Amino acid sequence: MRIFDMSTGRIKRGQVPVDLPEKIDQDLDSLLLSPLFVDLHTHVRLNDQEDYDTLSHAALAGGFGVCVIQPNTRPPIENLDVLKNHVELSKDKDVHFLHTISLFGEINDLNELEDYTNNIAGFSTDGIRYTSPDLIKAFSEKKSALVFDHSQLHEVPGDFYIDSKLPNAVRTYSNEAIAIFRTVLTGLEFGFNRFHIQHVSTSQSLETIEYLRKKAKVTCEVTPHHVFFRPEEINNPNQKINPPISKDRDILVNAVRKGIITCFATDHAPHPEKPADFERAPYGSSHIEVAFSVYLKVFEDIELVLKNLTINPLSVLGKSYEELGLKFPNDAVLIDEKAEYTVESNKFFSKGKNCAFNGYRLKGKVLGIRRNGRWVFWNGEFLR
Numbered sequence: 001m002r003i004f005d006m007s008t009g010r011i012k013r014g015q016v017p018v019d020l021p022e023k024i025d026q027d028l029d030s031l032l033l034s035p036l037f038v039d040l041h042t043h044v045r046l047n048d049q050e051d052y053d054t055l056s057h058a059a060l061a062g063g064f065g066v067c068v069i070q071p072n073t074r075p076p077i078e079n080l081d082v083l084k085n086h087v088e089l090s091k092d093k094d095v096h097f098l099h100t101i102s103l104f105g106e107i108n109d110l111n112e113l114e115d116y117t118n119n120i121a122g123f124s125t126d127g128i129r130y131t132s133p134d135l136i137k138a139f140s141e142k143k144s145a146l147v148f149d150h151s152q153l154h155e156v157p158g159d160f161y162i163d164s165k166l167p168n169a170v171r172t173y174s175n176e177a178i179a180i181f182r183t184v185l186t187g188l189e190f191g192f193n194r195f196h197i198q199h200v201s202t203s204q205s206l207e208t209i210e211y212l213r214k215k216a217k218v219t220c221e222v223t224p225h226h227v228f229f230r231p232e233e234i235n236n237p238n239q240k241i242n243p244p245i246s247k248d249r250d251i252l253v254n255a256v257r258k259g260i261i262t263c264f265a266t267d268h269a270p271h272p273e274k275p276a277d278f279e280r281a282p283y284g285s286s287h288i289e290v291a292f293s294v295y296l297k298v299f300e301d302i303e304l305v306l307k308n309l310t311i312n313p314l315s316v317l318g319k320s321y322e323e324l325g326l327k328f329p330n331d332a333v334l335i336d337e338k339a340e341y342t343v344e345s346n347k348f349f350s351k352g353k354n355c356a357f358n359g360y361r362l363k364g365k366v367l368g369i370r371r372n373g374r375w376v377f378w379n380g381e382f383l384r
């Protein structure tokens with residue numbers, strides 16, 4: 001069996017450090033034990049939709065042991081009471097949940113949250129419609145911390161980028177890059193200097209980030225859909241995602257290879273069944289259970305994929321695996337690199353069946369999950 005070593009970012013051959021729960025017929029050479037994955041961009045819904053139980057199962061089935069929850073819940077995570085409720089609902093799960101706080105809410109200083117500081121990853125603008133005055137007000141009132149930015153000029157219309165054949169394809173490509181510029185330069189004026197740009201989708205955004213890195217610490221992530229799809233492949237409402245799929249897929253893929261993009265994330269966004277027409281459908285895809293396989297299919301480089309799902313997102317958080325309460329190999333994911341499967345979202349553990357990749361054939365699969373030295377998931381099922 002092979003092992004992914006986080007201290008070197010390389011795969012090494014080694015003695016199997018753990019017993020498998022059953023005798024298996026897979027070729028042991030196709031198996032690989034890795035630390036659990038870290039997702040910097042996860043959505044939970046609550047209110048009869050995705051909750052922390054279903055999300056924990058979905059995340060673990062996809063290999064993820066750490067999820068950073070975005071604040072656009074109902075009600076949004078913008079005051080202490082809502083935060084307390086989320087921390088309470090998400091504790092004692094096999095996934096380590098961190099929360100982000102709305103940049104536009106009542107909480108100004110994350111260091112003053114005492115008991116909760118270990119549960120918080122930073123401020124976030126994700127899922128919230130904001131304007132330039134909102135940003136200026138927020139940055140002027142709040143104490144500096146890591147900011148997760150969903151960079152978008154919300155006043156610019158359009159569900160899809162200009163030139164695609166889809167309805168309401170009037171969004172300008174420059175939208176995202178201008179928004180990144182606005183967030184980082186405005187934040188800098190008020191003493192903020194750590195920015196994590198979420199789901200970059202265009203080449204202009206990458207050029208902007210490279211320029212801004214001369215002035216501030218700017219990291220960024222990509223999502224499975226932005227490196228997988230081309231705009232002409234989008235043909236159903238589950239593939240309506242914000243930001244939209246752009247013509248720059250190959251540029252994003254290269255930017256990952258060159259290390260310009262810091263890490264992978266999922267933007268797992270579960271929804272109840274979407275309406276059949278694009279214009280009424282909300283944005284988002286539920287896919288935390290298959291994100292690893294999508295990345296492996298696109299990059300065909302297991303070391304690169306594992307680095308971008310473990311070491312690199314941890315570096316954005318500025319935390320080690322151990323600081324998040326995890327230990328290798330007691331907390332680990334066993335991957336079967338050669339297993340092939342077709343995505344069937346109706347079988348997801350997530351309540352969201354709205355998967356952009358439904359029906360696609362993928363290669364490389366999560367076979368087992370260990371937590372605290374015990375197998376909790378094996379071959380598609382949770383063990384009691």
Ligand SMILES: [Zn+2]
Pocket residue numbers: 041043070126127150267
């Ligand atoms: Zn999001």
